[in-house]
Amino acid sequence: MASGWARGPARLTGRAGIRLILAIETSCDETAAAVVDGPEVRSSVVASQARLHTPYGGVVPEVAARQHLGTVNAVVDEALDAAGLALDAVDAVAVTQRPGLIGALLVGVATAKALAYGAGKPLVMVDHLHGHICASWLEPLALDPPFVSLIASGGHTRLDLVDDYAEPRLLGSTLDDAAGEAIDKGARTLGLGYPGGPALERLAADGDRKAFEFPVGLAGRTDADFSFAGVKTALLYAVRDLGEQEVGRRRADLAASYQEAVVRPLAQRLVGAAVDAGVPAVALGGGVAANGRLRALTAEFAEPAGVAVAAPDRALCTDNAAMIGAAAQFTPPLSWPRYAGADAMATSPPGGIAA
Amino acid sequence: MLEAVHGLLASVGVGRDELERIVVGVGPGGFTGLRIGIATALGLGQALRVPVRGASSLEALALGLAEVAPPGATLAPALDARRGELFVAAYRARGAGVLQELLGPRALAPEAAADALAALGSPDAPVVIGGDGVAVAGPALDAPHLVLLPAGAAAGRVRAADLVRRVEAGGERPAVPVYARLPDAEVNRRRALAAGGG
Numbered sequence: 150m151a152s153g154w155a156r157g158p159a160r161l162t163g164r165a166g167i168r169l170i171l172a173i174e175t176s177c178d179e180t181a182a183a184v185v186d187g188p189e190v191r192s193s194v195v196a197s198q199a200r201l202h203t204p205y206g207g208v209v210p211e212v213a214a215r216q217h218l219g220t221v222n223a224v225v226d227e228a229l230d231a232a233g234l235a236l237d238a239v240d241a242v243a244v245t246q247r248p249g250l251i252g253a254l255l256v257g258v259a260t261a262k263a264l265a266y267g268a269g270k271p272l273v274m275v276d277h278l279h280g281h282i283c284a285s286w287l288e289p290l291a292l293d294p295p296f297v298s299l300i301a302s303g304g305h306t307r308l309d310l311v312d313d314y315a316e317p318r319l320l321g322s323t324l325d326d327a328a329g330e331a332i333d334k335g336a337r338t339l340g341l342g343y344p345g346g347p348a349l350e351r352l353a354a355d356g357d358r359k360a361f362e363f364p365v366g367l368a369g370r371t372d373a374d375f376s377f378a379g380v381k382t383a384l385l386y387a388v389r390d391l392g393e394q395e396v397g398r399r400r401a402d403l404a405a406s407y408q409e410a411v412v413r414p415l416a417q418r419l420v421g422a423a424v425d426a427g428v429p430a431v432a433l434g435g436g437v438a439a440n441g442r443l444r445a446l447t448a449e450f451a452e453p454a455g456v457a458v459a460a461p462d463r464a465l466c467t468d469n470a471a472m473i474g475a476a477a478q479f480t481p482p483l484s485w486p487r488y489a490g491a492d493a494m495a496t497s498p499p500g501g502i503a504a
Numbered sequence: 505m506l507e508a509v510h511g512l513l514a515s516v517g518v519g520r521d522e523l524e525r526i527v528v529g530v531g532p533g534g535f536t537g538l539r540i541g542i543a544t545a546l547g548l549g550q551a552l553r554v555p556v557r558g559a560s561s562l563e564a565l566a567l568g569l570a571e572v573a574p575p576g577a578t579l580a581p582a583l584d585a586r587r588g589e590l591f592v593a594a595y596r597a598r599g600a601g602v603l604q605e606l607l608g609p610r611a612l613a614p615e616a617a618a619d620a621l622a623a624l625g626s627p628d629a630p631v632v633i634g635g636d637g638v639a640v641a642g643p644a645l646d647a648p649h650l651v652l653l654p655a656g657a658a659a660g661r662v663r664a665a666d667l668v669r670r671v672e673a674g675g676e677r678p679a680v681p682v683y684a685r686l687p688d689a690e691v692n693r694r695r696a697l698a699a700g701g702g
């Protein structure tokens with residue numbers, strides 16, 4: 150452990166004298182940089198590659214890595230400019246180390262290491278999922294623990310108990326597809342483009358969510374895990390059995406029923422986990438947290454249970470670098486030459502997401 | 505990567521903030537290695553506020569070959585392009601880091617590389633081939649007028665000093681990777697479009 154580092158109450162800032170941070174995130178298809186000062190977001194810049202990947206129907210790792218390299222320096226400049234700071238002024242550089250597309254992560258990590266080395270700053274290697282959780286710590290939400298966090302995105306679906314932002318504890322995760330992946334695949338089955346989340350939600354708004362009964366993964370189990378492979382397959386069969394004409398007529402109903410089958414277990418298990426753990430609040434994060442039906446359902450379950458529902462702004466739920474800067478303040482910083490050998494990793498270690 | 509930079513600066517007693525510019529090899533080469541090298545150079549340049557210049561790795565290798573090749577020889581750097589292919593090019597040395605390009609950089613199968621290079625050689629002006637692509641090509645490069653540098657020869661490695669010499673001789677490139685290949689997904693997409701009449 151780095152000297153001067155100590156765990157403490159979550160709202161404590163300026164750990165080891167580090168609170169003004171330049172953060173970089175390149176784990177998937179957003180090139181992002183941000184400057185955070187404690188829980189305050191001074192700037193947050195996200196250059197999305199989503200349109201670049203649309204022709205392929207999903208994120209192509211090699212295309213993503215190429216684009217990150219062409220973009221990351223300009224995005225860093227923009228974040229520093231918007232914060233009115235020079236690199237010399239920050240306390241540390243932080244970067245997403247894992248999990249994600251390895252070629253994409255490597256670009257961010259190599260860039261961050263060189264920036265830290267050139268400027269003589271410590272480097273903080275952050276777990277992307279720890280970042281999503283710590284997005285709730287940022288102002289104006291500034292959520293105090295304890296709470297249960299749901300992170301649901303195209304790559305991840307997990308529940309954590311957060312007593313301390315420095316040490317989230319995994320309660321459960323998806324056993325197969327991520328929730329966002331299930332939504333994208335469902336959208337594709339219904340002939341919507343990639344990325345499919347917003348399009349599916351718009352279509353679902355005009356549909357009857359009880360029109361079709363899709364199986365809910367792991368129904369009846371009381372643990373905190375998820376499964377979305379079954380519902381995805383059920384939609385495929387439903388579309389095949391209905392035939393083209395009937396599918397065309399009932400697309401909104403299919404979308405609404407499918408969306409319900411994906412987001413209902415998320416809301417249910419999230420609130421259930423908070424009740425089980427005896428904590429007063431839940432927090433939503435990840436791209437799927439932008440889904441209106443998920444938010445409504447979570448509120449619906451939470452209210453009678455006396456549980457408060459929190460969610461950062463949409464821009465802090467989807468991938469961004471401000472959340473990486475937040476998690477960096479709960480992660481031991483590395484000084485030169487200790488960060489020289491710290492590498493990007495495609496997956497998080499089984500031990501947990503906090504370093 | 506940074507450890508190598510750090511060690512080098514320490515060995516010559518130069519502080520990182522004394523650097524005036526940075527030169528980086530832009531390939532062609534392995535995609536991941538290229539990206540790490542270029543991202544490191546660009547990040548350092550950004551932090552130190554100094555310009556970052558690119559230089560062709562094949563051209564730098566050609567300068568190394570010129571030191572061991574007979575006068576008038578054609579210089580053919582060959583780098584491992586994976587998938588059994590080589591990145592090759594051919595040059596004639598014109599002195600002090602200057603090169604005349606005879607065959608532009610491309611990824612070729614060993615047999616095609618042998619044909620393309622053999623066509624540039626003659627009994628009095630052989631083609632000297634060196635680089636880690638020689639080992640990839642195997643016996644395919646066993647053709648008239650082709651002289652192979654043994655694997656592991658010092659002149660068969662891209663030297664950073666030769667990258668700098670290329671830039672100083674006017675061979676500067678943008679500091680962006682020369683991939684010399686499209687991403688597989690793009691190759692497949694174009695193939696599908698062509699087949700589907702789209």
Ligand SMILES: [Zn+2]
Pocket residue numbers: 277281302435436467468
């Ligand atoms: Zn994410």
